[in-house]
Amino acid sequence: MSSVEFKENTAITVFGASGDLAKKKTFPALFGLFREGYLSSTTKIYGFARSKLSTDELKDRIKPFLKTPTEESKSKIDPFLELIEYISGPYDSPEGFQSLNQAIEKFESERKVETPHRLFYLALPPSVFVDVGKQIKEHVYAKNGLTRVIVEKPFGHDLKSSRELQEQLAPLFTEDELYRIDHYLGKELVKNLLVLRFGNQILNASWNKDSIQSIQVSFKEPFGTEGRGGYFDDIGIIRDVMQNHLLQVLTLLTMERPVSFDPESVRDEKVKVLKAFGEINLKDIIIGQYDKSEDGSKPGYLDDETVKPGSKAVTYAALPFEIHNERWEGVPIVLRAGKALNDGKVEVRIQYKPVASGIFDQIPPNELVIRIQPNEAVYVKLNAKQPGLSTSTSLTDLDLTYKNRYSEFWIPEAYESLIRDALHADHSNFVRDDELDVSWKLFTPLLQHLEHEDSPEPIKYPYGSRGPKELHEFLQRHGYIFNNGNYQWPVTKPQL
Ligand code: BG6
Numbered sequence: 001m002s003s004v005e006f007k008e009n010t011a012i013t014v015f016g017a018s019g020d021l022a023k024k025k026t027f028p029a030l031f032g033l034f035r036e037g038y039l040s041s042t043t044k045i046y047g048f049a050r051s052k053l054s055t056d057e058l059k060d061r062i063k064p065f066l067k068t069p070t071e072e073s074k075s076k077i078d079p080f081l082e083l084i085e086y087i088s089g090p091y092d093s094p095e096g097f098q099s100l101n102q103a104i105e106k107f108e109s110e111r112k113v114e115t116p117h118r119l120f121y122l123a124l125p126p127s128v129f130v131d132v133g134k135q136i137k138e139h140v141y142a143k144n145g146l147t148r149v150i151v152e153k154p155f156g157h158d159l160k161s162s163r164e165l166q167e168q169l170a171p172l173f174t175e176d177e178l179y180r181i182d183h184y185l186g187k188e189l190v191k192n193l194l195v196l197r198f199g200n201q202i203l204n205a206s207w208n209k210d211s212i213q214s215i216q217v218s219f220k221e222p223f224g225t226e227g228r229g230g231y232f233d234d235i236g237i238i239r240d241v242m243q244n245h246l247l248q249v250l251t252l253l254t255m256e257r258p259v260s261f262d263p264e265s266v267r268d269e270k271v272k273v274l275k276a277f278g279e280i281n282l283k284d285i286i287i288g289q290y291d292k293s294e295d296g297s298k299p300g301y302l303d304d305e306t307v308k309p310g311s312k313a314v315t316y317a318a319l320p321f322e323i324h325n326e327r328w329e330g331v332p333i334v335l336r337a338g339k340a341l342n343d344g345k346v347e348v349r350i351q352y353k354p355v356a357s358g359i360f361d362q363i364p365p366n367e368l369v370i371r372i373q374p375n376e377a378v379y380v381k382l383n384a385k386q387p388g389l390s391t392s393t394s395l396t397d398l399d400l401t402y403k404n405r406y407s408e409f410w411i412p413e414a415y416e417s418l419i420r421d422a423l424h425a426d427h428s429n430f431v432r433d434d435e436l437d438v439s440w441k442l443f444t445p446l447l448q449h450l451e452h453e454d455s456p457e458p459i460k461y462p463y464g465s466r467g468p469k470e471l472h473e474f475l476q477r478h479g480y481i482f483n484n485g486n487y488q489w490p491v492t493k494p495q496l
Helices: 020-035 055-065 072-081 094-110 126-140 159-169 193-198 236-254 263-275 414-423 433-451 471-477
Strands: 011-015 044-049 084-088 117-122 146-152 178-181 212-220 286-291 316-321 333-338 345-352 367-373 377-385 393-401 459-462
Touching (some): 011 020, 011 094, 020 044, 020 055, 020 072, 044 094, 055 072, 126 159, 159 433, 178 414, 236 263, 236 316, 286 333, 316 471
Parallel strands (some): 011 044, 011 117, 044 084, 117 146, 146 178, 286 459
Antiparallel strands (some): 286 316, 345 367, 377 393
16 A cells, blocks of 8 residues: 555546536535645646536536535635636547646646646446546556546446456556545444444453344435436345445444554455355345335335336345354344435444343343434443332443534544545545455345346335334344333433
C-alpha cells in the first residue's frame, strides 16, 4: 500500500456528475469534508457526464443538496462551488477524456504540481464502468503520479459477472488503485465494531459460542421502491443490501483479531472468516414481497409501474448463516432486510446465553445492541435488582447513546468518511477483490434458486407491517429468545 497522502492540489473527477448519486451523495460528501476542513481549498473538482450542461448549471443542481448545519457553514458554499468545473463527453470515446486531461494538466502546471494526485469517482451504472476505466487509463491516468479510482456497487450480478468485471478492470488498475465502495463501511458504528470488540475485554472474552446465543443483523426501511422499481426489479433486496452491506457488518462482527489495523491485515481476516461460512440452507429462508398497506393508502410492489408484471422480486428476506470455525460453530446467525416495513433502522443484536435457572425465575438473557442508524447507540440489556425493598429483578440497560454522550462531535456521513480514506490512500474500509469473490460465492446459489423458472413465490406482507408473520417462529428456531416483558429502549428520549 502506498503511504503517500493526497492532500494539496488533488484533481478529483466525479463521473456521472449530472446523476442522482453524485448530486445526493458524492458532491455533498466532498462539501462536508471541505466544510469541516478535511478537503484542501487547493483541490480541483471536475464534474464529468454526458449531459450538455454548463458549470453553472451543474452548480445549481448540486447546491440544494449541500448541508449547512450551522449559520457559519453557509459561507463555505461559494468557495466550495468555486473549485468545480464541468466537462461533458461520451463515456466510450476519447473526446471528453482528452479535454478532461488537458484541463487537469493545465491545473497541475499552474500549481507547479510535481507528483500529480488524481482521484476518479465513478458514480456510474456498471454498464459503463469498463468503458470509462479504459478511457481514464488511456487519456487521464497520472503517469508520473498517483491515480485512485473509486467504484460504486453493484460489482457484478453474481459470481460469474463479478469475476468478468474484475477481469476487465484488473488490466487497467492495480488493486491498490481501486477503491470499491460499500458505504456501510463508512458508517460510524460500523467503523466502531472492531474497537468495541477488540478494545474491551468484557466483550472480547465473551465473543464466542460459549457465551453467545445468537446473532442478528437487521435492516428495515419504512418505504418501498417508490418509482425506483425498474432498477430494483432485477436486483432485489438480497443483492441490494445483504450480499454487501449486511454481510460486511457480519464479517466485522465475526472475524478474528487482525495482527494490526493495517488495511491488509483487516481484510485478510475478513476473507478468512468468510471462507468459513457454511452454505445458506435454501430450504430454510423467508422471502417476501410487500403488498398494499392494510388501509390501502400505500401501493404494493407490483403496483409500481416500473416493475415487470407478476414480478417475484424479493423485497424482504431473512436468511440463516453458520460459521464453521472454533469460535462460532453452532451459533445461529440471521441476516434480515426488508423494504416497506413499519420502521426504519439498522441494528446488530447479539443475544447472550441465559444464565443457569434456579435462583432466578425467568430472567431474560443479556443482549448487546449496536444501533447503526438512526440514533446511533450501543446498549447492553442487563438484569438488575429492582430498586427499593423489592428483591425481584428488572431488565435495564447500560446505554451509550451517541447524541447524549458525543453531542460535541461531528460524525461524518459514510461517504464523507470513505472519500477521505481514499484521499489518504487508506483501503481498510473498501472491499478487496478476493473478499468480493467469496461473498458472491456465498450468495450466488441462493440467487440462482430464487431466479430460476420454478422459483418460490415470495410471501406477501402489507406495506408498513413488520414483514412476513413467519419471522417470529423463524427467529425462535434460530436461537433467539423472545422476552415478553415491557422493556423499552431508549428509556428517555435522547437530547436531539
Ligand atoms: C443502497 C441501496 O446501497 O443502500 C438502497 O441501493 C438502500 O436501496 C441504501 O436504501 C441504504 O443505505 P442507508 O445508508 O440509507 O442505510
